[in-house]
Amino acid sequence: MLRTLKILQVIDQLGVGGAERVAIDVTNLLFETNVNVSFLALLTKSNQDNNLHKDIPRFYLNRASKLNLKSLFRLRSILKGFDIIHVHMRHNFRYVNLVNKLFCLNVKVILHDHYGSIQINKSVPSFLNTFLKPKYYIGVSKDLTDWAHTALGLKKNIYLLQNTIIKQKHQKYKNPQGLVILGNIKPVKNQLFAIELAHHLKKHLTIIGKIQDQKYYKLLQQKIQELDFESKITFIHDENNPQKKINDFEIGLMTSSSESGPLVLVEYLAQSLPFISYNTGAVSSILAVELPNSFVNSFEMTEWQKRLDTISDLQIDYESLYETYFSPSNYSQQCIVIYKDILKNY
Numbered sequence: 001m002l003r004t005l006k007i008l009q010v011i012d013q014l015g016v017g018g019a020e021r022v023a024i025d026v027t028n029l030l031f032e033t034n035v036n037v038s039f040l041a042l043l044t045k046s047n048q049d050n051n052l053h054k055d056i057p058r059f060y061l062n063r064a065s066k067l068n069l070k071s072l073f074r075l076r077s078i079l080k081g082f083d084i085i086h087v088h089m090r091h092n093f094r095y096v097n098l099v100n101k102l103f104c105l106n107v108k109v110i111l112h113d114h115y116g117s118i119q120i121n122k123s124v125p126s127f128l129n130t131f132l133k134p135k136y137y138i139g140v141s142k143d144l145t146d147w148a149h150t151a152l153g154l155k156k157n158i159y160l161l162q163n164t165i166i167k168q169k170h171q172k173y174k175n176p177q178g179l180v181i182l183g184n185i186k187p188v189k190n191q192l193f194a195i196e197l198a199h200h201l202k203k204h205l206t207i208i209g210k211i212q213d214q215k216y217y218k219l220l221q222q223k224i225q226e227l228d229f230e231s232k233i234t235f236i237h238d239e240n241n242p243q244k245k246i247n248d249f250e251i252g253l254m255t256s257s258s259e260s261g262p263l264v265l266v267e268y269l270a271q272s273l274p275f276i277s278y279n280t281g282a283v284s285s286i287l288a289v290e291l292p293n294s295f296v297n298s299f300e301m302t303e304w305q306k307r308l309d310t311i312s313d314l315q316i317d318y319e320s321l322y323e324t325y326f327s328p329s330n331y332s333q334q335c336i337v338i339y340k341d342i343l344k345n346y
Contacts, residue, residue, distance in 0.1 A: 007037045007339070008082040012092050014041060014048035016210045016240065017184055018163070018263040019114035022140075023088045024051045025166050029332040031056050040078060042092060048240055066095055076103045084339055085109045090125050097132045108342055110136040112161070117188050118143045119258040119280060124151050136342050141260040141282035159338045162282050163261045164331035167270040167322065168243045178204035180249035180273075182242050182264040183256065186213040190255040190278075191220055193299055197253070199227045200301050201308065206234045206249065208242050246271040251311060255299075256280060269322040274314070276307045286325055291316065 007030060011023045023039075030037040031053050038057040041049070045060055052058065059078055063071040076099055079085055085100075085107055087093040093111040100109050111134035118141070128134075129152050136157045139145040148154045179198055183189040191207055198205035211217045224233050239245060246252065252268040252275035259281035266283060268275040279288055279295040288295040293314060296303050 005036060005083040005339075005343070006081065007035055007084050007086060008040055008079070009037060010040045010042065010085060010087040010092060010096055011089065012041065013043040014046045014051070016048070018116070018261055019088050020048060021165060021263060022112075022114065022163055024048065025164060025328065026086075026331070026335060027056060028053050028166065029328050030335065033332050033336065035336065038082070042075075042095065051240075072099055072102070075099045076105065079105055079107055082107065084342065086112060088112045089114055090128060093134060094125070094127060094132050097134070101131060108136060109134070110138055110338075110342070112138040112140075113144050113148070114140055114260060115144065116256070116260045116262075116281075117258045118147055118260055120188070121258075122147055122151060128152065138338065139260070142285075143282070144260055157342065159341075161331070161334055161338065162286075162326070163263045163266060164326045164328050165243075165263065165266050165270060166328050168241070176248060176250045178206060178249055179251050179253055180206045180208065180246065181253040181255065182208050182246075182267065183254075183262075184209040184212045185217050185220070185237075187216050188256055188258055190257050190299075192216075192223060194253050194255045195220060195223055195227070195229070195233060197255075197301065197304055198232060199229050201305065202232075204232045204234070205253075206236060206245075208236045208239050208245060210237055243267055243271055246273050249273065251275060251308060254278060259284070266322065266326045269318045269326065272318040274311045274316070274318075276304060276311060283326075287321065290321055 009023055009027045014020050027037055027039050039052055040059040042061045042063050044062055061071055061075055085096060087096050087109060097109050100107055133152060137148045137154055138159045138161045139148060140163050145158050145160050148158050181194045185191060194205060224230055252273045254262055254264055254277035256262060261283050262281050265277055275294055277284060277295050279297050293307060296307055
């Protein structure tokens with residue numbers, strides 16, 4: 001059935017981030033499963049677009065502003081050519097669904113919600129619970145699907161689709177050293193604690209992520225100077241393929257105070273990197289059962305040190321856990337089941 005249907009994956013732009021990574025991976029996975037899938041960026045092309053399969057049709061709206069009439073009409077003409085519009089992130093969904101409503105297109109538009117701060121912010125974005133309310137909703141965690149039911153008042157067509165990544169093959173570094181943390185730089189990612197932890201342990205820390213909050217980045221720089229720790233902290237802001245960097249390090253960290261995924265833990269698993277993580281998000285809920293010694297339920301420095309002192313000595317088959325819980329083949333099949341259900345209930 002899906003071979004005759006046309007699916008459009010939509011995001012604003014393929015920058016560095018978890019939602020962007022999922023948008024790339026789900027598009028590629030569907031294409032490899034012989035689904036007729038295309039890709040649309042509401043803004044402009046980026047260097048991440050090269051990670052899409054070269055044969056996937058793609059559109060670039062080059063939107064100057066959300067109310068630009070030329071962009072609105074061009075988006076209308078694009079949307080009309082598809083059966084299912086799969087939109088990643090809330091702000092993109094509101095824009096696409098606005099066009100859907102304005103022009104009475106009546107196409108099936110899915111909100112794929114990646115919102116990572118759901119545990120600390122359950123407010124509803126403007127208009128999302130009014131005329132732009134989604135009819136079809138995918139959440140990457142149970143916290144999000146519960147929010148869709150309670151905050152948005154959705155009674156049906158709510159789907160849970162936990163994140164995956166496509167594993168890449170990279171050679172193991174012969175003598176991995178230091179700690180690494182992946183995640184764009186903003187307060188919820190809590191790199192401040194990671195820096196304090198590295199200082200406490202007297203370990204080198206590499207922070208890989210785009211600066212999304214300049215004020216917070218300045219705070220991190222000030223803390224590093226206060227600790228006289230400049231020689232032990234490395235920032236990498238322009239890495240488009242963090243998986244290839246992971247094997248350079250001894251242990252991965254995940255210090256976010258709130259996450260819907262976190263996708264970074266799946267990346268650590270895929271590369272068999274031992275990690276210590278704060279227990280938040282859907283991925284953490286799954287892995288904390290299998291790897292209780294890898295998760296901490298507080299930000300007490302001594303608790304993190306205890307875990308870090310023992311984690312490297314544990315014999316853990318990370319690759320098997322990746323295949324069991326987060327394999328791309330399972331993910332693409334789950335996505336196809338959601339599409340079929342939406343079409344059946346339409």
